Amino acid sequence: SQTIHQWPATLVQPVGSPLSLECTVEGTSNPNLYWYRQAAGRGLQLLFYSVGIGQISSEVPQNLSASRPQDRQFILSSKKLLLSDSGFYLCAWSHIRTSGVTDTQYFGPGTRLTVL
């Protein structure tokens, strides 16, 4: 069966410090990968998505970046955190889209980031 891991689970960082959040998927190959941010238990804002190694698309301009160094590894980074970067970060994966298939996204447990 497939599983998705995120770490760390919680993180408290000062403003201006760097960030690295990691997401790994097991039990599937060549998944689509996504990073979302959720503020205060509300809806999900898509930040980045990837359809393959080294292929990253950004949805929202910001001081965050993402990388996919391996097929099942997705990393969210920042060189200098802002207060507004605080939130709940969720990684998700889905199967590659094929004709006639409705995609389901499978979410990781999330990382709670607090920037002080």
Place this chain on the structure above:
Amino acid sequence: TQLLEQSPQFLSIQEGENLTVYCNSSSVFSSLQWYRQEPGEGPVLLVTVVTGGEVKKLKRLTFQFGDARKDSSLHITAAQPGDTGLYLCAGDNRGSTLGRLYFGRGTQLTVWP
């Protein structure tokens, strides 16, 4: 601009009551999904509706996809405290080759014993 509008944003009810949550859009979706999220966890898929007018039941939960595939509703009968959570609808737009889902802002449901 929010592609999917959910209402109400917050709902607080007593155990045993019925409720309906709505998910509306001006866009047509090839399918629509409902997720439930508990505090500190990632969302978990409840159901996917694909055909206009489709109705799916999951125990006390009834999901309906609008005939025009622009809206959906979630009805819970005899709500229980275990139903408490954030309910998110998400639309699948096949105009994109990615498999991108558009999420609503969610309805926070609290069921009191």
